Amino acid sequence: MSTVSDGTVAGPRRLRAILAILATAVATCGVVVAATATPSSAATCNGYVGLTFDDGPTGSTSALLSVLRNNGARATMFNVGQNVQNNRSAAQAQVAAGMWVGNHSWNHAHMTSMSQAQMQSDLSQTSSAIQSATGSRPQLFRPPYGETNGTLQSVASSLGMRQVIWDVDSQDWNGASVSQIVSNASRLQSGQVILMHDGIQNTRDAIPQIMANLTSRNLCPGMISPSTGRAVAPDGTTPPTGGTPPPAGSCTATATTTNVWGDRYNTSVTVSGATTWTVVVAITAPQTVATTWNGTASSDGSGTLTMRSNGSGNTFGFTTMFNGNSSARAQIRSCTSG
Incomplete structure (x- = not known):
């Protein structure tokens, strides 16, 4: 600054030059910010879908969160309690990255073979581990393998959780290729939920294409409503005009x-x-x-x-x-x- 305050005639000219440079820098920064705006904030959202990832946290959770953030995507992480206990920092990172966290049982057992008391203990222990690590108690529960019955659903409800299965199976657990995962995800419609898994490289590689497809159809990643089990806007509101509402008497x-x-x-x-x-x-x-x-x-x-x-x-x-x-x-x- 001493070079523009020396009282010479050149001072004002230098000041104007520096101001011009600063203005250009501000404008340039504005361009950068606009270019890195997330797809979900830039897109017109005529509906929402639930991206879900089971079985975390894993050693690859950080990589998954990075891909999701880079593509402007938020998702629901159905965590295994035992994994949360062993990797608290990864569970905390999920929440810090804007993800929602759900209960996926303590150790991914076949829960329909358990007694009601065993179910209660398993889910309660998992919810407590998640709350201890993240500060929030889960409101959503996904049964391992999608296996459920009335007793398990009743236990989950007694613990304040809505059971969530899925509408679309990405088949990533079954060795699906990146293109197959992308193709499966392309079937998602407003309000629907897709099953994916933490720790699978092909799944992470598919996310940019999945997001591009959703954006092209004016669909955005949303949260899963604890009331309905359907995907809604991240603030919990229902989709704006995602289609004709079902007629009275329907479900x-x-x-x-x-x-x-x-x-x-x-x-x-x-x-x-x-x-x-x-x-x-x-x-x-x-x-x-x-x-x-x-x-x-x-x-x-x-x-x-x-x-x-x-x-x-x-x-x-x-x-x-x-x-x-x-x-x-x-x-x-x-x-x-x-």
């Missing part, structure tokens, strides 16, 4: 294939928008339904399964025998409340 049923064996597969169906409901499911012949749970079942004998609520919660399931057709999966036809 939404989401089917997920949770287990597949050589001769049969299990389907879990979660109903939202109603506490009493009737769901009609189409079964492709020659497949047949062998067993059902958490609902009152009836069949018309032509491949249509009707399930009605029976007080066991809003998630029901059934086992379907392949009978020679191993490619088809059960499809939801309708969901009616009341």
Whole structure:
């Protein structure tokens, strides 16, 4: 500054030159800030989807958070309690990066084989570990393997948590390639939730393309509502105009294939928008339904399964025998409340 305050004629000229340089620098900085604005803040959000990552925190959590931040994405991390206890700093980093944290059991056991007391202990211990590490108690629960029943859902509810399954399976756990993960994620619609996992390189590599696809469809990553289990805006509001609201008397049923064996597969169906409901499911012949749970079942004998609520919660399931057709999966036809 001494060179512009020496009282010479050159002083004002130098001052003007320096001010011009500063103005240019400010303008340049403005360009940089605009260029690094996150896609979610720049995009027009006509709907929201729930990006979820199970089984963390892991040794790769930091890398995952970096990719998510660089692509303007927020996600829900369904953490395993044992992992949180062993890696508290990674759980804290998730929250610091703007992620939401949910409960994914203590050690990823098959919880439907547990007693109610065991379920209660497992989920309570996990929630306490998460709260101790992050300062917040989880409001969402994802059962390991997507396996659930009315008792488990009731236990989760008693601990203040909403059960969340998924609408789209990225198949990253099954060795899916980057392109396959991106393709699976492209099926996401407003309000839906996708299953992904912490610790998988292909998943991290797929995130930029997943975000580009969502942005092209005016969809943005959002939070999962503890009330409905559906994706909403990060501030908890419902999507602005994500489509025509369902007619009165309707509800939404989401089917997920949770287990597949050589001769049969299990389907879990979660109903939202109603506490009493009737769901009609189409079964492709020659497949047949062998067993059902958490609902009152009836069949018309032509491949249509009707399930009605029976007080066991809003998630029901059934086992379907392949009978020679191993490619088809059960499809939801309708969901009616009341």
